[in-house]
Amino acid sequence: MRVDQVAAIVTALKVEAEKLTVLPLEASGKAAVSEIQRLVEQLAKQMAIVDVPRFDKAALTQLTDGQPGMITDLVQFFCDKVPGQIAELSAAIQAKNYETIRHLAHKIKGSAASYGAKKLQQIMFILEQAAANQQMDSVTAQFSVASEEFQFFCAELKNWMASQ
Amino acid sequence: MIRCLIIEDDPVTVHLLSTLIEADGNTCVVSNSPKEATEHYVSGSFDCALCPYDLGKESGIDVVRAIKAWDPALSVIIVTSVQDRDVIKQSFREGAIDFLSKPVSAPALHAAIEAAEAKTKQQRNYIETEVSLRRARETNAIFSNLVPKEISKYTKVAFLPYHEVGGDFFKIVPLENDIFAFVIGDVSGHDLRSALIAAYFQGLLHGTTEKDKCIMKTLEALNDLLYAEWERNNRDAFNSVMSSVSVNVLTLDLSQRLMSISAAGFPPPMWIDSDGSITKPTLNSPPVGWQVPLEMANCKADIAHTSAIFTATDGLDDIAQNLDIDACAVTSHLFLKDRIGKDIMRDDLLCLQIVLDDVSPMPLIHQRYSGAQHGEVDVLQKFWRRSLEFALDVRSEALDNALLCCREAVLNAIKHGCKCEANAVVTLDVSYYPSTRTVRMRVSDPGPGFSYDVHAQRTEVIDKGHLNKSFDDHLSFGLIIIDSLAAHYHFERNGATIVVDCQC
Numbered sequence: 203m204r205v206d207q208v209a210a211i212v213t214a215l216k217v218e219a220e221k222l223t224v225l226p227l228e229a230s231g232k233a234a235v236s237e238i239q240r241l242v243e244q245l246a247k248q249m250a251i252v253d254v255p256r257f258d259k260a261a262l263t264q265l266t267d268g269q270p271g272m273i274t275d276l277v278q279f280f281c282d283k284v285p286g287q288i289a290e291l292s293a294a295i296q297a298k299n300y301e302t303i304r305h306l307a308h309k310i311k312g313s314a315a316s317y318g319a320k321k322l323q324q325i326m327f328i329l330e331q332a333a334a335n336q337q338m339d340s341v342t343a344q345f346s347v348a349s350e351e352f353q354f355f356c357a358e359l360k361n362w363m364a365s366q
Numbered sequence: 367m368i369r370c371l372i373i374e375d376d377p378v379t380v381h382l383l384s385t386l387i388e389a390d391g392n393t394c395v396v397s398n399s400p401k402e403a404t405e406h407y408v409s410g411s412f413d414c415a416l417c418p419y420d421l422g423k424e425s426g427i428d429v430v431r432a433i434k435a436w437d438p439a440l441s442v443i444i445v446t447s448v449q450d451r452d453v454i455k456q457s458f459r460e461g462a463i464d465f466l467s468k469p470v471s472a473p474a475l476h477a478a479i480e481a482a483e484a485k486t487k488q489q490r491n492y493i494e495t496e497v498s499l500r501r502a503r504e505t506n507a508i509f510s511n512l513v514p515k516e517i518s519k520y521t522k523v524a525f526l527p528y529h530e531v532g533g534d535f536f537k538i539v540p541l542e543n544d545i546f547a548f549v550i551g552d553v554s555g556h557d558l559r560s561a562l563i564a565a566y567f568q569g570l571l572h573g574t575t576e577k578d579k580c581i582m583k584t585l586e587a588l589n590d591l592l593y594a595e596w597e598r599n600n601r602d603a604f605n606s607v608m609s610s611v612s613v614n615v616l617t618l619d620l621s622q623r624l625m626s627i628s629a630a631g632f633p634p635p636m637w638i639d640s641d642g643s644i645t646k647p648t649l650n651s652p653p654v655g656w657q658v659p660l661e662m663a664n665c666k667a668d669i670a671h672t673s674a675i676f677t678a679t680d681g682l683d684d685i686a687q688n689l690d691i692d693a694c695a696v697t698s699h700l701f702l703k704d705r706i707g708k709d710i711m712r713d714d715l716l717c718l719q720i721v722l723d724d725v726s727p728m729p730l731i732h733q734r735y736s737g738a739q740h741g742e743v744d745v746l747q748k749f750w751r752r753s754l755e756f757a758l759d760v761r762s763e764a765l766d767n768a769l770l771c772c773r774e775a776v777l778n779a780i781k782h783g784c785k786c787e788a789n790a791v792v793t794l795d796v797s798y799y800p801s802t803r804t805v806r807m808r809v810s811d812p813g814p815g816f817s818y819d820v821h822a823q824r825t826e827v828i829d830k831g832h833l834n835k836s837f838d839d840h841l842s843f844g845l846i847i848i849d850s851l852a853a854h855y856h857f858e859r860n861g862a863t864i865v866v867d868c869q870c
Contacts, residue, residue, distance in 0.1 A: 258469075261469040262469075264469070264471040264472075265382075265386075265469055265470070265471055265472060266386070266472055267471065267472035267473055269389070269472075272385060272386075272389060275385065276381070276382060276385060279378065279381045279382075280378055280382075283377055283378050283381075284378065287378075301422075305420065305422045308420050308447075309375075309376040309378075309379070311447055312376065312379055312418070312446065312447045312468050313376065313378040313379060313382075315447045315468035315469050316378075316379070316382055316468050316469045316470060317469070318469065323447070
């Protein structure tokens with residue numbers, strides 16, 4: 203299925219979930235509707251990530267004003283350091299330490315923005331917000347894709363570097 | 367080379383920023399927190415600081431506050447991926463000068479730290495100037511309170527600076543036994559240049575008078591110097607800077623009770639006798655530095671009956687003009703209340719009181735009115751009220767009565783003493799005796815005076831109800847009012863001067 207088709211389904215689901223809220227339901231029914239809405243919102247956020255390009259090459263080129271030697275050093279440092287931060291993030295999630303989760307997600311988000319890792323930046327943005335709202339299932343869901351996304355980004359980054 | 371302080375706990379961002387900064391030949395040091403930075407480095411070591419918006423336990427706003435408290439001149443740049451308008455606004459309010467959004471580009475970072483360095487330099491210069499100005503003002507205040515021990519019991523000094531720094535100064539020069547010269551001056555302008563010239567002049571005065579006791583020679587030397595500078599600047603500069611010095615030199619022989627005055631450009635001094643009469647000579651001459659040779663206005667005075675002498679810089683007249691009151695009232699307020707609100711000041715104010723009697727009246731009003739001003743008495747009365755209320759800080763029925771007596775005495779003098787003629791002059795001196803809380807009004811006219819039993823007239827008109835021709839005569843009616851309201855009154859010069867005392 204293509205991304206735009208999934209996006210259309212998510213939008214339709216949001217409209218249907220909205221209709222449910224006006225139904226005269228018992229308390230348990232209202233709770234169920236609320237849960238449906240939350241899941242649809244989460245899906246919409248995932249879609250927002252899906253829609254974002256992984257690598258903004260222009261941002262990285264602009265970062266160093268086109269100096270290749272400097273890019274190599276910076277990229278290497280980024281790829282070496284961020285796994286450690288992701289591991290710290292994992293430990294904070296295990297410990298359910300929301301403030302540490304939020305702060306680490308904020309840091310990785312900033313680094314990702316600097317290196318043109320647009321999708322990773324977006325994941326970390328959602329993760330940071332989820333931590334601020336203490337939504338552990340959303341935190342876990344975002345973290346599960348973050349680690350993988352970082353690997354994908356580093357691979358794409360290194361390929362691009364090799365082609366320069 | 368720009369010296370940057372990076373406050374950041376994220377190694378990736380630190381590495382990125384330091385790489386970009388050092389690539390341009392600049393230097394940077396890294397701290398994990400503002401606390402660490404302030405403990406390890408000396409304030410003033412950096413040209414700019416970079417910090418994130420979110421530093422975990424501390425927000426970027428906290429960081430900006432901490433840095434500004436440590437080094438107020440240091441420019442702070444916030445580097446963040448947060449794009450919140452309120453956050454940006456608050457950062458600027460706290461003193462951040464720039465806000466860089468991630469991804470940060472090398473050119474944008476370079477431009478930002480260059481601008482930050484320039485801003486820091488500007489702030490450091492500004493703070494340095496502020497500190498210098500404050501020190502200069504404090505030093506000026508110290509100079510202005512230097513009174514030789516042997517004359518200290520005679521002298522009271524009030525120095526109220528309005529500008530950060532200025533050229534008001536005074537110096538007492540002992541000449542011989544019991545002979546002292548009181549020199550009060552004001553260099554034009556309100557800047558370090560003015561303060562420097564004032565200090566130079568005081569030094570010159572000190573040195574030359576130590577040697578030959580001739581103040582005039584010093585003034586002439588200063589006049590030549592300032593005039594030559596003006597000539598040199600004026601020849602080839604459109605915006606030439608010219609300094610001049612207004613100065614009053616009062617030479618007092620305390621044993622012979624004689625005073626000579628030399629004045630250039632200032633309001634003249636004034637003195638008050640024990641009977642409340644006030645003297646303010648007319649002395650017109652340009653300030654020192656305007657012309658060669660120096661011409662000063664001179665006069666001599668017998669101060670045998672004088673209680674106190676006052677001389678002040680023109681800041682005193684500025685206050686009087688600003689409030690539309692008599693300058694004497696400002697003088698009295700200054701020494702009676704020991705303060706003047708800065709809101710009413712327009713210039714630095716230095717005022718000197720030389721006290722010759724232990725019980726000295728204070729001057730409140732010294733005015734001269736033409737015989738043609740008979741229609742203006744309501745306006746004059748308002749002026750007197752403002753002056754007295756300001757000087758004494760009092761509003762009371764007793765003051766109303768004093769003002770009414772003053773009005774009647776002045777009207778009598780204008781109508782009868784001056785015959786309402788424009789070239790005839792009435793003199794009004796109002797003074798205050800603090801020990802008895804008495805306001806004394808002395809009204810003199812150039813007329814021949816009169817012979818009149820006021821008290822008998824009052825008994826005739828008020829007590830017996832005998833209205834006769836004289837009741838229509840303002841002389842008798844005005845004097846009956848004074849007789850009714852004043853604590854005491856008497857006539858001098860065959861009635862051409864009336865002296866009225868009212869308790870206030």
